Amino acid sequence: MVQSSVLGFPRMGKLRDLKKATEAYWGGKISRDDLLAEGKRLRQEHWKIQKDAGVDIIPSNDFAFYDQVLDHIQLFGVIPERYSKYNLHPVDEYFAMGRGLQKPDEGVDVPSLEMVKWFDSNYHYVKPTLQDNQTFKLAANPKPVVEFLEAKEAGVVTRPVILGPVSFLVLAKADRGQSVDPITQLDNLLPVYVELLNKLKAAGVEDVQIDEPILVFDLAAKAKAAFKPAYEKLGNLGAQAPRLTLATYFGDIVHNIDVLSSLQNLHGIHVDLVRNPEQLDTVIGALGPNQVLSAGVVDGRNIWKTNFQAAIEKVELAIQKLGKDRVIVATSSSLLHVPHTLASEKNLDAEIRDWFSFAVEKTAEVVIIAKAVTEGPASVKEQLEANAKSVQSRASSKRTNDPAVKARQASVTPEQHNRKSPFPVRHAEQGKSINLPLFPTTTIGSFPQTKEIRIQRNKFTKGEITPEEYEKFIEKEIQDVIKIQEELDLDVFVHGEPERNDMVQYFGERLTGYVFTTHAWVQSYGSRCVRPPIIVGDVSRPAPMTVKESKYAVSISKKPCKGMITGPVTCLRWSFPRDDVHQSVQAQQLALALRDEVVDLEAAGIQVIQVDEPALREGLPLRAGAEREAYLKWAVDAFRLATAGVTDNTQVHSHFCYSEFQDFFHAIAALDADVLSIENSKSDAKLLKVFIDEAYPRHIGPGVYDIHSPRVPSEQEIKDRIEEMLQYLRPDQLWVNPDCGLKTRQWPETKAAITNMNNAAKYFRQKYSS
Ligand SMILES: Nc1nc2c(c(=O)[nH]1)N[C@@H](CNc1ccc(C(=O)N[C@@H](CCC(=O)N[C@@H](CCC(=O)N[C@@H](CCC(=O)O)C(=O)O)C(=O)O)C(=O)O)cc1)CN2
Numbered sequence: 001m002v003q004s005s006v007l008g009f010p011r012m013g014k015l016r017d018l019k020k021a022t023e024a025y026w027g028g029k030i031s032r033d034d035l036l037a038e039g040k041r042l043r044q045e046h047w048k049i050q051k052d053a054g055v056d057i058i059p060s061n062d063f064a065f066y067d068q069v070l071d072h073i074q075l076f077g078v079i080p081e082r083y084s085k086y087n088l089h090p091v092d093e094y095f096a097m098g099r100g101l102q103k104p105d106e107g108v109d110v111p112s113l114e115m116v117k118w119f120d121s122n123y124h125y126v127k128p129t130l131q132d133n134q135t136f137k138l139a140a141n142p143k144p145v146v147e148f149l150e151a152k153e154a155g156v157v158t159r160p161v162i163l164g165p166v167s168f169l170v171l172a173k174a175d176r177g178q179s180v181d182p183i184t185q186l187d188n189l190l191p192v193y194v195e196l197l198n199k200l201k202a203a204g205v206e207d208v209q210i211d212e213p214i215l216v217f218d219l220a221a222k223a224k225a226a227f228k229p230a231y232e233k234l235g236n237l238g239a240q241a242p243r244l245t246l247a248t249y250f251g252d253i254v255h256n257i258d259v260l261s262s263l264q265n266l267h268g269i270h271v272d273l274v275r276n277p278e279q280l281d282t283v284i285g286a287l288g289p290n291q292v293l294s295a296g297v298v299d300g301r302n303i304w305k306t307n308f309q310a311a312i313e314k315v316e317l318a319i320q321k322l323g324k325d326r327v328i329v330a331t332s333s334s335l336l337h338v339p340h341t342l343a344s345e346k347n348l349d350a351e352i353r354d355w356f357s358f359a360v361e362k363t364a365e366v367v368i369i370a371k372a373v374t375e376g377p378a379s380v381k382e383q384l385e386a387n388a389k390s391v392q393s394r395a396s397s398k399r400t401n402d403p404a405v406k407a408r409q410a411s412v413t414p415e416q417h418n419r420k421s422p423f424p425v426r427h428a429e430q431g432k433s434i435n436l437p438l439f440p441t442t443t444i445g446s447f448p449q450t451k452e453i454r455i456q457r458n459k460f461t462k463g464e465i466t467p468e469e470y471e472k473f474i475e476k477e478i479q480d481v482i483k484i485q486e487e488l489d490l491d492v493f494v495h496g497e498p499e500r501n502d503m504v505q506y507f508g509e510r511l512t513g514y515v516f517t518t519h520a521w522v523q524s525y526g527s528r529c530v531r532p533p534i535i536v537g538d539v540s541r542p543a544p545m546t547v548k549e550s551k552y553a554v555s556i557s558k559k560p561c562k563g564m565i566t567g568p569v570t571c572l573r574w575s576f577p578r579d580d581v582h583q584s585v586q587a588q589q590l591a592l593a594l595r596d597e598v599v600d601l602e603a604a605g606i607q608v609i610q611v612d613e614p615a616l617r618e619g620l621p622l623r624a625g626a627e628r629e630a631y632l633k634w635a636v637d638a639f640r641l642a643t644a645g646v647t648d649n650t651q652v653h654s655h656f657c658y659s660e661f662q663d664f665f666h667a668i669a670a671l672d673a674d675v676l677s678i679e680n681s682k683s684d685a686k687l688l689k690v691f692i693d694e695a696y697p698r699h700i701g702p703g704v705y706d707i708h709s710p711r712v713p714s715e716q717e718i719k720d721r722i723e724e725m726l727q728y729l730r731p732d733q734l735w736v737n738p739d740c741g742l743k744t745r746q747w748p749e750t751k752a753a754i755t756n757m758n759n760a761a762k763y764f765r766q767k768y769s770s
């Protein structure tokens with residue numbers, strides 16, 4: 001019999017219940033016990049959904065209050081002393097690592113651990129941070145054991161998910177000032193895995209899903225070599241340990257296929273056949289004689305209904321070679337990356353709705369496919385017919401195709417990708433009308449999205465206030481933030497983005513070719529969620545999207561004020577893209593729509609325009625090679641097409657909130673933006689060295705403090721950071737700004753942090769002008 005399997009389920013709940021509970025706990029509104037009880041309730045609900053759907057292999061330990069990697073940091077005792085020294089309750093220590101903790105009265109002040117993108121997704125994980133003398137110790141009540149028992153008690157037998165030791169270490173880094181190479185710690189870490197597996201077995205666990213997603217990367221020799229000792233040990237524990245199924249996702253493992261020979265003692269291997277169906281034969285060829293293949297055929301990363309016929313064909317190929325008992329039908333990855341359920345969407349057009357499948361619906365899909373291949377297509381005839389109809393409806397729908405967009409794309413010329421003059425000429429032109437001091441200060445766009453803003457928007461969406469009332473409210477918000485920026489004495493203002501629910505969804509709602517949802521939330525980090533809009537057809541811009549607010553802000557600003565839009569690659573990556581048209585085509589459509597917006601902003605008198613591309617880096621194919629080069633070409637072209645329509649006088653900014661530029665620098669440079677703001681506050685300033693090494697001529701603002709945490713950085717801390725940056729950047733090219741937008745912050749901490757930031761900038765301005 002072919003079993004069905006889900007690799008992980010979204011944990012926020014149907015109505016973002018987990019977000020509400022954690023934020024209430026942080027705000028002191030509910031107790032720790034209340035929070036723990038809510039977590040338990042959600043786990044039970046999610047297990048029940050999967051059990052009722054008939055899923056054979058249901059995950060546990062896929063739940064996390066903040067992040068699953070952070071769970072492992074705590075599980076293995078990889079807790080830096082700066083957290084452990086406070087002897088906090090484990091729940092609070094966990095959140096302190098995730099989001100920092102500042103309690104001046106109790107003398108507690110510690111920033112969060114670094115948080116970075118999970119592979120090429122918009123989910124962020126907390127980076128394990130190791131010391132030179134790192135030790136590992138299994139937590140007293142290991143979470144995977146506790147949650148397995150909890151499910152068992154509720155009548156659900158689960159397969160706990162744990163992150164494998166090689167991935168844990170490869171995804172880790174040395175703490176600041178430490179030099180340990182994490183992978184060298186394998187021998188110290190393995191005993192903890194052995195102990196954990198023993199405890200799981202003792203609790204009654206038969207099967208464990210052990211994730212080693214780093215197998216999809218190009219691995220350093222040391223990392224690759226670590227699989228053999230790791231899995232010879234973990235795969236040979238016999239009756240003392242559960243069977244292991246090693247899971248990979250978001251790429252193929254063909255380039256690491258030789259590793260499989262040292263994994264032959266494992267029960268099974270999971271591969272992503274949505275992203276890389278072509279790896280099937282190679283992987284089957286490398287399996288041991290009794291090993292099981294978990295075939296990821298239901299997309300864990302996108303919301304399109306699975307094409308049953310195509311999925312069944314893939315699974316049948318595997319069955320022909322392995323037999324029904326050695327094949328599992330699975331989601332390609334955890335369903336963490338898709339929204340909870342389509343059932344919550346009441347406003348979707350019926351034709352289009354029928355093309356979608358969210359997490360709850362995907363659990364049903366794995367079950368149907370498994371049944372189709374086990375019992376034959378007749379056993380699920382109705383479902384197969386309905387599915388074929390949906391697939392056919394989407395393929396032939398007029399909603400997806402706009403000849404005018406296609407015609408415009410066909411007429412794009414190479415010159416449209418180039419600014420009129422090179423940077424030095426533009427810079428001189430811009431200097432005539434935009435007066436800036438040395439070390440100009442600015443922010444990244446958004447100011448706090450207060451409860452009041454969200455309430456007013458909610459009322460407006462529901463029709464409880466008129467568009468005019470909402471517009472008045474937004475104008476007042478803009479007035480307030482302009483006034484605050486004057487008081488804070490910033491040099492380049494922003495309008496604060498109060499009208500935007502999200503930097504991508506807002507544009508999706510204003511572009512043709514998109515649909516958007518009311519409840520389709522996906523976790524981005526911690527308690528923060530996004531509601532990615534869905535690209536269903538060719539994209540175009542029916543009318544200006546941001547001009548009114550930007551123009552108003554400029555009209556009341558005594559200093560330059562940036563126009564603010566989200567770039568084409570980010571609009572694409574943070575939406576659910578089409579899977580029937582190449583992403584480069586969708587990016588170009590978005591670029592053309594945004595180009596019109598940029599030109600309209602300029603025409604409205606906006607001299608500084610920021611085009612955010614924070615998702616440019618995460619879209620980079622995970623492995624070096626032709627695919628990566630092709631991506632960089634079309635992604636850079638899209639940005640240039642969107643921005644190059646303006647005159648030399650207009651200063652184009654771009655923003656990226658990540659700092660891994662090493663394998664990527666030439667693409668950033670090729671964007672030709674006049675000013676870049678980048679993330680840097682939590683990474684080593686050494687990363688900036690690439691800007692000198694490559695003689696980067698233009699201007700840069702590496703973030704001087706981390707906006708993801710409510711913690712207020714001191715003026716001294718910021719000065720130290722700027723001092724470090726000046727080792728790598730010229731004083732005349734350095735801007736001073738936070739890491740990213742301030743929408744998740746509260747006003748008091750925002751004002752305090754920016755005051756410190758501005759004072760730090762003034763100190764250097766003074767120092768370098770004399
Ligand atoms: N798409 C995207 N990806 C991104 C980022 C980003 O900004 N956008 N930033 C990076 C980090 N990620 C972030 C992701 C989300 C948030 C964030 O603040 N999200 C908000 C939701 C934003 C939103 O869409 N808000 C809507 C809906 C707000 C809401 O909850 N409304 C209530 C009703 C109003 C109320 O009573 O509060 C409801 O619908 O129930 C709005 O403002 O209109 C949240 O989790 O709370 C911040 C950073 C990387 N990836």
Ligand SMILES: [Zn+2]
Pocket residue numbers: 444614655656657739740741
């Ligand atoms: Zn950002």
